[in-house]
Amino acid sequence: MSRRVRLVLLCEDVQQETFARRFLKRAITQVEILRVERAPGKGAAEQFVRERFPPELRAHRSSRIPLVVLIDGDKRGVLHRLAALDQACRSADVPPRRDGDRVLIAVPTWNIETWLAYLNGAAVDEGKKDYPRLDRPRDCQRHVDCLYDMCRQRALRQPSPPSLDAACDEYRSRLKQ
Amino acid sequence: MKNWEIHYTTKTGGEQVLAMESQERPTEEMAAMHIRNAEMPGPHVIPTTERGDPNPTVTQLRKKGIKITRIGEARSGQHSSIKRLYVDNYKCLVNFELPLQELTLLVGPNGVGKTCVLSVMFALRRLLLNRAKITGSRIFNGWTPTRWQTRSIQVFELDVELESDALRYRLEVQHDRPSRRAEIRSEQLTTNEGPLFKYQSGEAQLYRDDHSEGQRFPAEPSESALARVPPRPDNTRLTRFLEFMRKVIVCGLYPAGFRAESRAEDAELNRQASNFADWYRHMSQERQDLVSDLTGALREVLEGFKGIRMEKVGAGTRAMSVVFDEHGVEYQLRLRTVSDGQRALIALYSLLHLTAGQGYTLFLDEPDNYLALAEIQPWLIALADACGDTIPQAVLCSHHPELIDYLGPDRGLLLQREASGVTVVKPLTEATLGEGLKLSERIARGWQR
Numbered sequence: 001m002s003r004r005v006r007l008v009l010l011c012e013d014v015q016q017e018t019f020a021r022r023f024l025k026r027a028i029t030q031v032e033i034l035r036v037e038r039a040p041g042k043g044a045a046e047q048f049v050r051e052r053f054p055p056e057l058r059a060h061r062s063s064r065i066p067l068v069v070l071i072d073g074d075k076r077g078v079l080h081r082l083a084a085l086d087q088a089c090r091s092a093d094v095p096p097r098r099d100g101d102r103v104l105i106a107v108p109t110w111n112i113e114t115w116l117a118y119l120n121g122a123a124v125d126e127g128k129k130d131y132p133r134l135d136r137p138r139d140c141q142r143h144v145d146c147l148y149d150m151c152r153q154r155a156l157r158q159p160s161p162p163s164l165d166a167a168c169d170e171y172r173s174r175l176k177q
Numbered sequence: 178m179k180n181w182e183i184h185y186t187t188k189t190g191g192e193q194v195l196a197m198e199s200q201e202r203p204t205e206e207m208a209a210m211h212i213r214n215a216e217m218p219g220p221h222v223i224p225t226t227e228r229g230d231p232n233p234t235v236t237q238l239r240k241k242g243i244k245i246t247r248i249g250e251a252r253s254g255q256h257s258s259i260k261r262l263y264v265d266n267y268k269c270l271v272n273f274e275l276p277l278q279e280l281t282l283l284v285g286p287n288g289v290g291k292t293c294v295l296s297v298m299f300a301l302r303r304l305l306l307n308r309a310k311i312t313g314s315r316i317f318n319g320w321t322p323t324r325w326q327t328r329s330i331q332v333f334e335l336d337v338e339l340e341s342d343a344l345r346y347r348l349e350v351q352h353d354r355p356s357r358r359a360e361i362r363s364e365q366l367t368t369n370e371g372p373l374f375k376y377q378s379g380e381a382q383l384y385r386d387d388h389s390e391g392q393r394f395p396a397e398p399s400e401s402a403l404a405r406v407p408p409r410p411d412n413t414r415l416t417r418f419l420e421f422m423r424k425v426i427v428c429g430l431y432p433a434g435f436r437a438e439s440r441a442e443d444a445e446l447n448r449q450a451s452n453f454a455d456w457y458r459h460m461s462q463e464r465q466d467l468v469s470d471l472t473g474a475l476r477e478v479l480e481g482f483k484g485i486r487m488e489k490v491g492a493g494t495r496a497m498s499v500v501f502d503e504h505g506v507e508y509q510l511r512l513r514t515v516s517d518g519q520r521a522l523i524a525l526y527s528l529l530h531l532t533a534g535q536g537y538t539l540f541l542d543e544p545d546n547y548l549a550l551a552e553i554q555p556w557l558i559a560l561a562d563a564c565g566d567t568i569p570q571a572v573l574c575s576h577h578p579e580l581i582d583y584l585g586p587d588r589g590l591l592l593q594r595e596a597s598g599v600t601v602v603k604p605l606t607e608a609t610l611g612e613g614l615k616l617s618e619r620i621a622r623g624w625q626r
Binding site: 004005013021034035036038039040041043047048136138 | 279477478551554555558561562565566582583585586587606612613614615616
């Protein structure tokens with residue numbers, strides 16, 4: 001008999017997935033078996049996450065399996081994306097995320113490359129969208145290690161991207177046991 | 178010179194690596210002694226009350242996650258991969274170009290040539306390791322030229338990059354269609370700067386690494402002359418290519434055919450993995466340090482799995498058994514009595530973990546066969562993480578929606594037959610209509626461009 005999935009990861013692309021999965025593997029034990037739901041190719045990835053969120057939230061409430069969501073902030077930012085996910089829930093007749101839900105929503109802004117540039121030591125501006133992509137998604141391991149070390153010390157290097165601050169708060173309040 | 182690394186976990190939970198020197202792979206006892214000396218410098222008679230057990234046993238050290246690797250070995254062949262395969266006039270592959278990434282998923286309708294790609298790789302490997310003659314079974318015999326063509330020459334090209342050394346292997350096979358006889362017309366290994374090996378008309382010409390002319394020798398057109406070249410100090414590039422080909426695994430698992438008993442070790446996994454027990458026996462003996470990784474991974478995905486045993490059941494014969502521990506009761510099942518799906522799962526994780534860091538390239542036909550739905554994505558994630566790291570390259574063929582949706586967006590290639598009969602290759606996302614739908618759904622609807 002195969003093992004049950006212990007965490008669900010909903011995200012836009014392979015870079016988000018690789019980064020989140022490797023961080024979770026370092027930060028939380030027993031997340032080897034996770035389920036990844038990723039947008040099907042280029043374009044409309046944000047819409048994919050927004051539309052998948054309500055059924056995943058409903059599934060979380062029945063299974064109690066933690067849900068981690070990554071969605072790019074783009075020019076809209078964290079609050080707008082959180083509001084959009086709440087709205088998507090209401091449209092689908094699913095009560096929006098509540099305090100007790102073990103549902104982490106991370107909104108890298110402008111996108112995950114902004115975080116990667118910051119974790120690589122650069123000063124970043126979330127209003128800019130042209131931070132470089134990594135050659136290969138798996139090259140993010142050192143960025144993951146850097147974030148993990150900063151997380152353990154509960155101190156992001158200042159000035160830190162506000163969207164990463166928000167994600168760390170979410171991690172501590174929603175996921176960490 | 179320090180040539181081995183001992184990886185272990187310290188008392189505080191940190192990961193530690195120690196370098197040590199040894200002519201042969203250090204035993205766990207030697208590694209334990211080395212750790213002990215490093216952790217407890219000075220006189221080794223230390224009161225137990227102060228430092229805990231001053232003489233930890235190997236069993237205790239195993240609990241620390243001890244792992245022994247040759248320095249450089251963990252990354253052996255890391256940057257070696259096949260960049261391109263070209264096939265012309267082989268079954269349904271005509272003038273067929275296939276670019277390959279670190280991880281590539283081949284998708285397409287039945288009969289389009291996905292398995293043919295694996296058959297070509299299997300045949301090239303057998304030929305280049307001198308395991309078969311050109312007309313041998315599953316090589317390039319008289320039944321393999323494209324049926325709707327009348328041409329008598331088959332061409333195969335393999336572009337490989339071996340630690341940034343770009344090589345091209347080219348093989349031309351001449352067929353006599355009426356008699357179904359075949360022979361090698363020419364065989365070459367070249368770089369951008371010049372040749373390393375050439376064979377034509379019964380004569381082989383060797384070149385040194387710097388492309389200067391070396392020995393010339395007569396050769397049979399029925400077998401690879403390149404495969405017969407022994408390693409020498411001045412042909413390291415050629416030797417590295419042959420070594421690379423030795424580590425290509427081409428397999429479509431058929432777990433019902435796995436033999437449970439192993440009479441001898443076998444370094445070569447056969448096409449349907451019927452010799453899995455022999456191969457496991459060899460690989461686990463060669464790299465005992467990797468078995469704990471495999472066991473850990475299988476415990477994650479297989480409920481109750483405890484380990485694999487190779488029990489002696491006769492002179493030189495060992496039976497492969499799977500040990501389970503459920504509800505505190507330990508029991509073991511011979512390989513033939515575990516389910517096909519469990520056998521497939523064990524084989525797939527063995528392919529990932531027992532080949533790690535040794536430069537193996539995997540070509541796997543429908544690895545999803547026999548697996549439960551929940552078992553597929555965790556294995557794919559593990560494979561995707563390993564590719565380009567502990568495994569230089571993997572190529573998969575599949576129709577399964579789990580593979581198409583997980584790997585398709587970034588690593589999927591769609592094979593399609595055009596009206597001319599030629600099979601063309603396109604990135605899966607570009608080749609399908611229906612943005613917003615899952616890729617598997619687009620394929621299910623036949624919405625290929």
